[in-house]
Amino acid sequence: MLVHFLQQQSATRFLIAFSGGLDSHVLLHLSATLRATYPQWHFRAIHIDHGLQPASAAWAAHCRAVCEVLAMPVVNVALHLQIPSGASLEAEARQARYAAFAQHLQPGEMLLTAHHQDDQAETLLLHLLRGSGVDGLAAMPAVRAFAQGWLGRPLLTCSRADLAAYAYQHGLNYLQDPSNADTRFDRNFLRHQVMPLLQQRWPAVTATFARAARLQGESRQLLHESLQEKLPHYQGSRPGTLAVSQLRTASLALQAALLRVWLVNAGFQLPPAKKLGSVLHDVLLATADAMPCVHWAGCEIRRYRDDLYALPPLVAHDSTQIYGWDTQQPLVLPSVGVTLVPEMLGAWLPIVRDSGSAVTVRFRQGGEIMQLPYRGGSHSLKHLLQEAGIPPWQRECLPLIYVGERLVNIVGVLQVNP
Incomplete structure (x- = not known):
């Protein structure tokens, strides 16, 4: 099952999300057993300590010890989360966890998580209860792009019972997080209260829900491909x-x-x-x-x-800034995320260097004009930006290059030659 999944991937390096619980311990152990037979695959683990449980430091130590026994390289990351008042603990922890994964994932590497068939069924139900459309009902894809590589879920076809049987067979000493039994959390409520009741009436409900999610995923893929073809027309x-x-x-x-x-x-x-x-x-x-x-x-x-x-949300910008530029090297404008290079001066560059004229970079204040000999006389900066279709929120952030007191370049919009 894991071998078949990995053989379908272009990645050969894998980062295993290892919490120490049943699911991830099985994934870690399975991966460790493959190394001798498949030396082209390289595995390492990452453990995230959210700092939300009194025993979290002990759990991190346990995970280090497990990885040491398996000769599995491991990265331990401590987050020390502070959950804002009124925020969802589950959502905040998940967001911080995946941000840490993204930070440590290397280019071309695949993050492996131990989500399984029961998780898939629960995710489908959660999205259904939230009124989600096809994207939500497709639940978790087996593979998707993530950070500088991919995120893979090789155990989606396995049930929680399958993983428990494997752990028992191999004597795995896995952790049990007491928060997983807290039915105040939606997923735990579904897991401990709703799913057992459904299974009494429909014993195959977990596999059925997982199949429904897979079919929704296929529909989502078809829809996505169709929309990608249509998008250029708009x-x-x-x-x-x-x-x-x-x-x-x-x-x-x-x-x-x-x-x-x-x-x-x-x-x-x-x-x-x-x-x-x-x-x-x-x-x-x-x-x-x-x-x-x-x-x-x-x-x-x-x-x-x-x-x-x-x-992205606009950030405050001080348009009163003025930069002097010696034109001998690039000029970085951190407030607008732009780097100017001397070649942007075009035919003005040799003139500036021969005459020693001062070159400054400014931003729009209002009332600026630009001499355009080929159009006859001077033109207001406001009119030129409107004519170029520059949105108002971008106008204050456009670098303006001056030679002496003459505006010669509206960066990315218009340049006038000597």
């Missing part, structure tokens, strides 16, 4: 944008689906249903001169003219 006038007028020709269901795949492609977290509804109704239906914004964790949807933008 491309806006600027890279990475969508055309509002084109989107509005589609049905609401297709609009929502296109927005989701567009956001996923751009690396953003999908919005809650209410936020997505705000994009559909408040942003797409706004007047052309409006500049609405809908935001959620890590993302903002903004509109300018007919283009729809997905952006």
Whole structure:
């Protein structure tokens, strides 16, 4: 089962998420037994100590000892989490755990987790109870892209009983987290209260739910492929944008689906249903001169003219900054994440170096003008930026290169020659 899974992967290096519990201990032990037969595969483990249980330090020591016996390299990470008031402990711990995994995963390496068939069934039920669509009901994919590599779940076809039998057969001394019995947590409630009741009536319910999740995953894949083919037809006038007028020709269901795949492609977290509804109704239906914004964790949807933008949240920028530039080396502008290179000065570079003229980099204050001899006379910066279709929220962050007091380059927009 594990061999078959690993043979299907392009990765040859694997990072095992090892909590010390039954599931991950079985995965760790299975992986360790494969090394002699399959020397092309390289395994190491990572243990995350969330710092949420009094015994967590002892658990970390136990995991180190297990890995030492198996000659398995291991990384121990202590998080010392502080859960904000009112936040979900499960969600916060999971987010921090996967952030740690991402930080330690090497390029081209696959993170292996020990999720199994019962976990898959519980995940399907949780998403169903939250009113999820096909993405949620597909539950956990066997493989997906993650950080600089992939995340793999090789045990999804195994039941919890299968893993327990393996652990008993090999005498595995695994940890038991008492929080796993706390039915205040949704997953534990399903595991200990709901699933046993369902199994009394439908003994194969776990396998049935897992199969339903797999079929939903196939539907999701087909839908994703179809949407990826459609998405270019809705491309806006600027890279990475969508055309509002084109989107509005589609049905609401297709609009929502296109927005989701567009956001996923751009690396953003999908919005809650209410936020997505705000994009559909408040942003797409706004007047052309409006500049609405809908935001959620890590993302903002903004509109300018007919283009729809997905952006990280804007950060405060001090537009009064002025940088002197000797043009002998690149100039880093940390506040806007831009590095200028001398070649950006074009034909001005030899003139500057011969004459010793001062070169400064500034930002828009208002009232700036640019001399454009080929168009006759001077033109306001405001008009030039509007003409170039630069959204208002980007205008204050555009570096302006001056030779003496003459504006010669609006970086990324327009440059004038001597």
